[in-house]
Amino acid sequence: MKIKRIFLEHKSGKQPAALDLISRFAPKEILEVAEVREANTFLEQFADPIAEGKQSLFLTGFKGRFFEPCPCTTGYVNCGYRILSPVTGCPLDCSYCILQGYLNALPISVYLNIEDMFAEIEKWEKAHPKARIRLGTGELADSLALEPELGYAKKLLEFFQERKNFVFELKTKADRIEPILELKPSENIVISWSVNPDEAVRNEEKGSAGIEARLQAAKILTEKGWHAGFHFDPILPEYGLESYLCLVDRIFKQIKADKVSWISLGTLRFPPSLKPVIKDRHPQSRILCGEMFPGQDGKLRYLRPIRARFYLDLIHRIRDHSPKTWTYLCMEPTRLWKSCFA
Amino acid sequence: MEYQPAFTKVPLPDLAGEAQYRLSFFRPLEPLLKSIQAIGQTTPILCRQTKNGLELFSGFQRRDALRKLRKKTALALVFDAKEMSEARAFRIAFFENACTRGLNPAEQAKAAQRLKELGVGDLEIARSFFSEAGLGVGVNTIGLLRNLFELDREWKQYLTEKDLSLKHLAWFLRLPREDQATLKFLLKLRPTASQLRQVLEMIEEVQKRDQIQLERILKAIAAPKLEPVLAKLRELRYPQFVKLSSRHRKLLRELKIPAEAKLEPADFFEGPEYRLQISLDRGKDALKIFEQLLQAAAGPDWQKLFELDED
Ligand code: SF4
Numbered sequence: 001m002k003i004k005r006i007f008l009e010h011k012s013g014k015q016p017a018a019l020d021l022i023s024r025f026a027p028k029e030i031l032e033v034a035e036v037r038e039a040n041t042f043l044e045q046f047a048d049p050i051a052e053g054k055q056s057l058f059l060t061g062f063k064g065r066f067f068e069p070c071p072c073t074t075g076y077v078n079c080g081y082r083i084l085s086p087v088t089g090c091p092l093d094c095s096y097c098i099l100q101g102y103l104n105a106l107p108i109s110v111y112l113n114i115e116d117m118f119a120e121i122e123k124w125e126k127a128h129p130k131a132r133i134r135l136g137t138g139e140l141a142d143s144l145a146l147e148p149e150l151g152y153a154k155k156l157l158e159f160f161q162e163r164k165n166f167v168f169e170l171k172t173k174a175d176r177i178e179p180i181l182e183l184k185p186s187e188n189i190v191i192s193w194s195v196n197p198d199e200a201v202r203n204e205e206k207g208s209a210g211i212e213a214r215l216q217a218a219k220i221l222t223e224k225g226w227h228a229g230f231h232f233d234p235i236l237p238e239y240g241l242e243s244y245l246c247l248v249d250r251i252f253k254q255i256k257a258d259k260v261s262w263i264s265l266g267t268l269r270f271p272p273s274l275k276p277v278i279k280d281r282h283p284q285s286r287i288l289c290g291e292m293f294p295g296q297d298g299k300l301r302y303l304r305p306i307r308a309r310f311y312l313d314l315i316h317r318i319r320d321h322s323p324k325t326w327t328y329l330c331m332e333p334t335r336l337w338k339s340c341f342a
Numbered sequence: 343m344e345y346q347p348a349f350t351k352v353p354l355p356d357l358a359g360e361a362q363y364r365l366s367f368f369r370p371l372e373p374l375l376k377s378i379q380a381i382g383q384t385t386p387i388l389c390r391q392t393k394n395g396l397e398l399f400s401g402f403q404r405r406d407a408l409r410k411l412r413k414k415t416a417l418a419l420v421f422d423a424k425e426m427s428e429a430r431a432f433r434i435a436f437f438e439n440a441c442t443r444g445l446n447p448a449e450q451a452k453a454a455q456r457l458k459e460l461g462v463g464d465l466e467i468a469r470s471f472f473s474e475a476g477l478g479v480g481v482n483t484i485g486l487l488r489n490l491f492e493l494d495r496e497w498k499q500y501l502t503e504k505d506l507s508l509k510h511l512a513w514f515l516r517l518p519r520e521d522q523a524t525l526k527f528l529l530k531l532r533p534t535a536s537q538l539r540q541v542l543e544m545i546e547e548v549q550k551r552d553q554i555q556l557e558r559i560l561k562a563i564a565a566p567k568l569e570p571v572l573a574k575l576r577e578l579r580y581p582q583f584v585k586l587s588s589r590h591r592k593l594l595r596e597l598k599i600p601a602e603a604k605l606e607p608a609d610f611f612e613g614p615e616y617r618l619q620i621s622l623d624r625g626k627d628a629l630k631i632f633e634q635l636l637q638a639a640a641g642p643d644w645q646k647l648f649e650l651d652e653d
Pocket of ligand 1: 089090096097139142
């Protein structure tokens with residue numbers, strides 16, 4: 001992924017970690033800034049500041065908590081997932097990406113103090129010795145899109161391989177698996193891919209690896225003993241149920257069922273405030289053409305029978321291939337869970 | 343730059359410059375007419391003296407008002423073309439209009455087009471003109487303004503009068519000319535701004551979703567009045583929702599729910615919950631309304647309300 005420029009926060013400037021990243025990404029420009037607002041102002045002069053931000057890194061330190069419960073909303077079933085954010089922002093450009101209207105920083109923020117993040121997790125682990133939790137880095141960023149230059153994926157894997165209380169997930173739409181190939185597979189690590197039919201990937205997931213490349217990457221890793229996960233999320237009904245069912249077939253044709261740790265299903269949902277951004281930045285997108293209405297949390301969702309149809313048929317097709325694969329719904333109410341898994 | 347204009351009277355019929363400099367479109371002349379009638383012309387118009395004659399570059403509305411009042415001359419500041427280039431004159435015209443009364447979308451479109459002809463790039467148009475005049479037009483919108491400029495006069499006038507934002511019209515403005523012309527029947531239905539926005543948005547979304555020709559959609563929604571056009575479009579755009587809603591309405595009829603009671607699904611059929619709202623007034627028999635409701639709730643069909651997925 002080409003990074004055009006790096007914004008270097010004054011106080012992080014001389015850190016070896018920053019210098020190391022600069023040499024690995026070899027950007028065209030390096031700009032020193034006092035804070036992220038200065039970087040934003042710089043990027044705002046471009047016709048599409050968000051797109052420009054996706055080609056820029058902001059190297060900084062993070063003072064808050066790296067490790068948080070996944071922000072599921074009230075009224076919907078929470079899967080207990082936790083998110084870890086050593087990076088926020090993403091070089092890919094999915095039309096539906098919530099980050100377009102969500103983050104205060106236009107460039108991708110790379111936190112240099114990941115040792116603090118590891119310390120935070122160790123502290124949490126000590127305080128909760130019996131807990132067994134699932135966590136991952138793919139919520140506010142793509143876990144592999146900046147690899148291998150970034151080098152965080154490998155560090156994270158090495159850290160979690162030792163900690164069996166955690167089931168750690170790297171979630172991606174990329175195929176940059178080089179850092180993973182350098183390591184030995186581990187039972188508590190899952191590399192997962194968000195998947196969509198080819199046409200949807202081409203039209204809605206700019207900059208991501210094609211679906212064949214993602215499946216190839218998954219095949220290589222699972223053949224080496226790694227576990228894979230798949231997220232049908234967001235499902236975009238505009239691209240047709242049949243194309244999603246074919247995708248399930250493709251997955252199980254290439255990946256052995258016993259290597260698939262989980263499959264999640266979630267239809268598209270987004271806050272109404274994202275609509276003008278999508279219209280403006282992705283005029284080719286079809287995602288605003290669905291029958292979407294505001295739900296209990298204010299987010300737009302497809303009409304319930306449409307969601308139910310997709311979930312039921314996908315669950316059946318998954319079961320046909322692999323009755324035991326753990327399959328779950330993302331951000332759906334209990335009622336829908338019950339009717340889908342009855 | 344120090345200008346040395348001459349303050350003088352110029353003959354109205356001799357003034358050229360309409361195509362190059364005029365920015366006012368679809369603006370009422372009456373207030374200016376009344377003012378000039380009452381107190382005369384108080385602000386001079388601005389002209390350039392070129393070797394081909396006089397060019398008016400700012401004050402077209404004043405010129406029109408004076409003409410209407412059958413005046414033969416106007417007070418003017420006349421600049422020598424050597425000290426007032428075409429580009430400079432247009433910049434003055436732009437800021438004089440934009441900063442005093444603002445520019446409507448058709449005027450912005452004319453300005454963007456003219457600036458392009460004068461060799462100004464989009465980024466500079468956005469920054470050194472629109473943004474400096476506080477018009478809030480970003481560089482991405484400049485392309486849309488140009489599309490608006492190309493639009494036929496009837497559309498341009500309607501969109502300007504209804505004050506529709508360009509962002510809402512992006513899809514329409516990027517359509518080929520033939521398609522814009524096909525959609526002209528909408529103007530005859532006299533939609534309000536929000537209705538027109540809705541119609542265009544729904545057509546756009548259906549076309550994108552179904553990947554079909556515009557003509558096919560227009561054939562499916564054709565009707566002589568706006569209401570049926572809107573209803574047919576909604577049916578095309580939200581087929582499942584319309585189906586659920588009509589099933590719901592049919593059930594209400596079968597259940598004989600009284601008209602005074604509104605039984606509406608909560609959250610767009612998200613769950614089997616309904617909201618019941620009863621309006622009572624002195625003249626209505628409240629007991630009868632409640633009895634009818636109780637009867638409906640006790641009947642065999644009541645349960646159907648909660649079986650959302652049944653056809
Ligand atoms: S991969 Fe994820 S984070 Fe990146 S643009 Fe797409 S949705 Fe956003």
